Amino acid sequence: MQFGIEPIYWVLINSVVSFIFLFIISKILGKKQIAQLEFIDYAVGISLGSIAAEMAINSEVPFYYFLIAMAIFMLLALLVDIVGRKCTFFKRLMKGKPITVIYEGKIDYAELKKSKIDVNDLLSMLREKGFFDIEDVAYAIFETSGELSVLPKGNQRPVVAEDLNGIKIKQAQLSNVLVVDGDISYSGLNEANKGEEWLLRRLNVKSKEELKKVLLATYDSENDVLNIHTK
Secondary structure: OOOOOOHHHHHHHHHHHHHHHHHHHHHHHOHHHOOOOOHHHHHHHHHHHHHHHHHHHOOOOOHHHHHHHHHHHHHHHHHHHHHHHHOHHHHHHHHOOOEEEEEOOEEOHHHHHHOOOOHHHHHHHHHHOOOOOHHHEEEEEEOOOOOEEEEEOHHHOOOOHHHHOOOOOOOOOOOEEEEEOOEEOHHHHHHOOOOHHHHHHHHOOOOHHHHOOEEEEEEEOOOOEEEEEEO
16 A cells, blocks of 8 residues: 555546546557557557556555556567568567468468468468359458458359349358368368268278368368369
């Protein structure tokens, strides 16, 4: 307890001060601190929050020490942002660079490993973008913010009413995921009403060891097409 203030009042005062200071910092750093978070922004946000929380309940350390620490983190974040605008190499060093995980319709396994996401993560992110079939995607770029930017194939671009000319559109249908990162998806096989022997024959593999080379295999039952991505 400092300055003879009761602990409960000290916590109240420090909480309000830390909240106001964080609000000021967020205004200075900009809305990027909330949206489009990159790794350095995320690390700074976590650190500022931890310091503010400690300030609210720790009466043993003078409160201005915490304010100084938060101000230092704010200045470092601003410095990284300013230097990054002037020096492309420094920006890439601190924030990384976009990674193309799907190139010309095929998964780039080496780049996928660099992005630290697996095939299931990629499929999930594609679904969030409205692409439930990977064969509809021409390019996918994993941004430094953790977002996935997707460019569909030409025949999958958004359609407007005048494009239709009275053509009746077929109902959309999900492809069955049969192999993910070398492992057979038996639930996908069951949905496609196919067996393991059929799958190995269509993949032209004779053992599950050879199957490890398959990164992703999806099956279009309507057209009887097996789409294969290898490592």
